[in-house]
Every structure is written in C-alpha cells, then in structure tokens.
Amino acid sequence: RIVYLDGQYLKEDEAKVSIFDRGFLFGDAVYEVTAVINGKLVDNEGHMIRLQRSCNELQIALPVPLAEITNIQKELIKKNALNEGGIYLQISRGSAGDRDFGYPADVKPTLVLFTQARELLNSPKATKGMKVITTEDIRWKRRDIKTVGLLAPCMAKQAAIEKQVDDAWLIEDGYITEGSSNNAYIVTQDGVLVTRPLSNDILHGITRKALLELAEKEAIKIEERLFTAEEAYQAAEAFVSSATTFVWPVVEIDGHTIGDGKPGNVAKKLREIYIELAT
Ligand code: PDD
Numbered sequence: 001r002i003v004y005l006d007g008q009y010l011k012e013d014e015a016k017v018s019i020f021d022r023g024f025l026f027g028d029a030v031y032e033v034t035a036v037i038n039g040k041l042v043d044n045e046g047h048m049i050r051l052q053r054s055c056n057e058l059q060i061a062l063p064v065p066l067a068e069i070t071n072i073q074k075e076l077i078k079k080n081a082l083n084e085g086g087i088y089l090q091i092s093r094g095s096a097g098d099r100d101f102g103y104p105a106d107v108k109p110t111l112v113l114f115t116q117a118r119e120l121l122n123s124p125k126a127t128k129g130m131k132v133i134t135t136e137d138i139r140w141k142r143r144d145i146k147t148v149g150l151l152a153p154c155m156a157k158q159a160a161i162e163k164q165v166d167d168a169w170l171i172e173d174g175y176i177t178e179g180s181s182n183n184a185y186i187v188t189q190d191g192v193l194v195t196r197p198l199s200n201d202i203l204h205g206i207t208r209k210a211l212l213e214l215a216e217k218e219a220i221k222i223e224e225r226l227f228t229a230e231e232a233y234q235a236a237e238a239f240v241s242s243a244t245t246f247v248w249p250v251v252e253i254d255g256h257t258i259g260d261g262k263p264g265n266v267a268k269k270l271r272e273i274y275i276e277l278a279t
Helices: 022-026 044-058 066-079 124-128 151-162 206-217 229-233 265-278
Strands: 002-005 008-011 029-037 085-092 110-117 130-136 167-172 175-179 183-187 193-195 222-224 237-242 246-253
Touching (some): 029 044, 044 066, 044 085, 124 246, 151 167, 229 246
Antiparallel strands (some): 029 085
8 A cells, every 4th residue: 555644655664653743642633534436535625624623723734735635635546546445634743852742833744644445335334234332422522623532432442342233322411422433313203313413522524514414405304402322222213424434324222223123214315315426
C-alpha cells in the first residue's frame, strides 16, 4: 500500500512519524474517514467541513488547504487502485520534540492518509443486520470533535466482541448517545424515525445528516430526541449509520429481538437510496 505523509507518497513501511508527535503522546489529533465506491469519494465535502471545524475547535492549523487534501485523497485512491473501501486521514498537532501539555508555538501539523480496501456494498451486516449490547458511555464531553482519542469506543467494541455480538450502543444518564463508531436510530411501532439531537454529546455524523434529509423527502416522520434502551427493545426497527457502513440494520439489542429479527424496511430503504444518490 502507498500512504501519504507530510507531502510524500511512500510505501507504508517507509512512512515514519516522530515519537514526540502529539497524536502519539496525547491523542492530540483529529481524523476523518470517507467511503470510496467505484474509486470515487462519497459525501466528502461534509467530511472536509467537519475536519475544518474539528481543527478550529483545537486550534490546529490546516497543514494544506482543504482542496489540496481532497487532491491528495484522489491521488492516493489512484496510486492504490482503490475501487471500494475507505480513505482515512489524520491531522495531528505535530511534534515539538518533547512532551509538554500546552499547545507548542510554531509546530508543524502532521498529515497522514491511507486507504483501506473493504466491501461496503455487499456487506453481510447490511443484509443480515447486527447484534449490539448497551454499555456505559465513558467518553469525554466533546464528542462533537472527531479526535483520535478513541480508547473508550475501543473498550466498548471489545466488550461487544467478548459477548459475541457486533457492536455496542453507549448509554449516558439512561439514554442512548450513539454507537461505538456510528450514529444510532430506532423506528417506533408508529413508524417514527428517532435519533438523538445534535449536541456535544455525539459526533455530528455526515451520513446522519444525509439520511435525515432523505427520510424527510420520503415523508418519514422524524423525531430528534433522546431514547432509552428500553424504548429501543420495543422498537419496530433499529439501525446505525456511518461513512463506512452507510446504514446497517440492528436486529438484536441486549438479547432482545428487534421487530421480527430481520432488517427493517426503513433501514433497507434509506440504505438503498443513500447508496444510489451518493455513488
Ligand atoms: N466513525 N459517531 C461516532 C462516534 C463515530 O465514530 C462515527 C464515524 C459516526 C458516524 O459519522 P459519519 O457518518 O460522519 O461517518 C458517529 C468513523 C467511520 C470511524 O471512526 O471509523
């Protein structure tokens, strides 16, 4: 695989970052993941806007303009002949050659990109649906910033793996916030699509935004409000969204079968029209 590091396209084992890089020492870095279908970036503009916002919140200067980052994404897709999968990009504050908590002055951010070949369209999770558990949301209070400080989601995902399910939904003060790396939705028995409103409690998903617009066009009733695990157990459907899953139905939560245990119609419909429009 060819990867990108600070202006250079390199073989992956030749790309090296300083041990003093603040992404490594403090998780002082932001990232984005964009899906690639037929060699084309999916919904990338939204990801670039969110990247800029994450950088602004942390006072990290963009190492190159957003338009140039997109050129690098495209070039890397070409160099790796990536047809389907994702492209990961990360900007860390960089290295000041030592370890100090305060933001160093005159530091050069580190920009890294790499591709990941994955089957996105024909994923078994999309057709069969996934099982999730719920677990306490132990993350920090700025989940709107897409940082690489992801140990809490890693722990949640690992807890799910150890329970032989696919993922974890996170709970704070009795309400679902989101999935370990996706936004969470239910569809009530009356056909209302429910998802948590935007705040600093969740990541403002780019796929979420697109799906809510599509749902509105489909005349699906939407309620952006809090919901509990108990409400989710009783729901007609449940699903998640993210750049790399698009929409994956959820057919079991904490051992409770959702609906008839098969992917729901709203999830299937939204997945279908999102993929059709985005690719
Ligand atoms: N995760 N919520 C969280 C906590 C996430 O990590 C993600 C994305 C989302 C969905 O956002 P979007 O639709 O913009 O991808 C919601 C990415 C894919 C990841 O960490 O790999």
